[in-house]
Amino acid sequence: MRSSPDWLYRLKRSGSPLTYSLMAFLVIVFLIVFLGSGSHTTFEALENLVFRAENTASKPWTLFTYWWFSGASPLSLFFLLIVLYFFGTSLERGWGTKRYGLFLFSQSLLTPIAFWIGDVVLGRSPVLFSFGILSGTIVVAFCALNPNAIIRFMFVIEVLAKWLIILPFAFVAFNYGWGNPVFAIFAVVPLVVSIFHVRG
Numbered sequence: 166m167r168s169s170p171d172w173l174y175r176l177k178r179s180g181s182p183l184t185y186s187l188m189a190f191l192v193i194v195f196l197i198v199f200l201g202s203g204s205h206t207t208f209e210a211l212e213n214l215v216f217r218a219e220n221t222a223s224k225p226w227t228l229f230t231y232w233w234f235s236g237a238s239p240l241s242l243f244f245l246l247i248v249l250y251f252f253g254t255s256l257e258r259g260w261g262t263k264r265y266g267l268f269l270f271s272q273s274l275l276t277p278i279a280f281w282i283g284d285v286v287l288g289r290s291p292v293l294f295s296f297g298i299l300s301g302t303i304v305v306a307f308c309a310l311n312p313n314a315i316i317r318f319m320f321v322i323e324v325l326a327k328w329l330i331i332l333p334f335a336f337v338a339f340n341y342g343w344g345n346p347v348f349a350i351f352a353v354v355p356l357v358v359s360i361f362h363v364r365g
Contacts, residue, residue, distance in 0.1 A: 180254070180257065180258040181253065181254035181257040181258055181262075182257075182262060183257055183262050183265060183266050183269075184249050184250075184253040184254045184257050184265075185254075187249060187253070187269075188246050188249050188250065190233075191233075191235060191242065191245060191246070191296060192242070192246070194233050194234050195234070195235065195239075195242050198211065198234055198237070199237075202237070211234060211294075213227070213230075214227065214230040214231060214233055214234060214294065215227060215231055215292050215293065215294040216228065216230075216231035216277045216280065216292070216293040216294065217292055217293075218277075218280055218281045218283075218284030218285075218290045219284065221277075221281055227277070228274060228277045228278075229273065229274070231276075231277060231293045231294050231295075232273060232294070232295060232296045232299055234294060234295065235294075235295040235296045235297065236294075236295055241295070241297075244300075245295075245296050245297070245300050248300040248303060248304060249300065249303070252303045252304050252306075252307040253265075253303050255307060255311075256268075256303060256306060256307055256310070259310070268302075268306070268362060269299065269303075272299055272302045272355050272358070272359065273299055275354065275355050275358060276293065276298050276299065276354075276355045277293055279351045279352070279354040279355060280293050280351060280352070282351060283348050283350075283351030283352070286351075287345065287347060287348055287351075289345065289348075290345075290348060290351075291341050291345070291348070297336075297337070297340070298337055298341075298352070298355055298356075299355075300333075301333035301334075301336065301337050301355075301356055302333075302355050302356055302358075302359040303359075304329070304330070304332070304333045305330055305333050305334075305356045305359040305360060306359045306360075306362060306363050307326065308326040308327060308329055308330035309330065309359065309360045309363040309364065310363045311326050312325070312326050312327035312330075313325060313326065313327065314326040316329050333356055334353055334356055337349070337352050337353050337356060338352060338353055340352075
């Protein structure tokens with residue numbers, strides 16, 4: 166006889182409890198921010214979540230909270246959920262929740278550290294927020310693990326995973342290197358580490 170609620174039992178049995186929990190968390194945070202949009206309190210709360218290299222010492226918690234909110238665009242949230250659903254669930258089922266969780270935790274911490282180092286070396290760095298780079302590490306890890314898998318890019322075009330792996334690198338490099346191209350080197354560090362994580 167099951168002692169846990171039915172929804173919790175189903176979550177555990179899905180093989181991807183962490184991924185589905187992350188998806189739910191991102192949606193809930195998005196809705197909370199949407200309902201509070203326009204409020205100065207909400208703006209201040211978001212400011213206290215984003216990671217700024219120059220504020221690392223005064224706001225150390227942002228090393229862990231920068232990815233909670235993924236922007237005001239429902240489309241951005243939709244694509245992040247797609248990445249988690251198709252790539253995240255596959256990795257979690259293949260690796261197990263423990264290894265998958267350690268992978269996400271280490272990558273989530275490595276990302277702001279890479280940004281901080283970039284700031285020290287170059288003297289400036291972009292603001293870090295959203296699940297974007299973390300979703301990129303998930304795609305890269307999947308593609309490195311399954312290079313010959315056929316992916317339907319945009320649900321239409323069939324692409325081998327070993328070529329799709331280029332897309333997260335391009336997205337992160339252009340998104341965070343805009344106005345400071347050299348910084349792209351630091352921004353893609355978590356993606357590179359994802360490849361070594363799989364091959365190691």
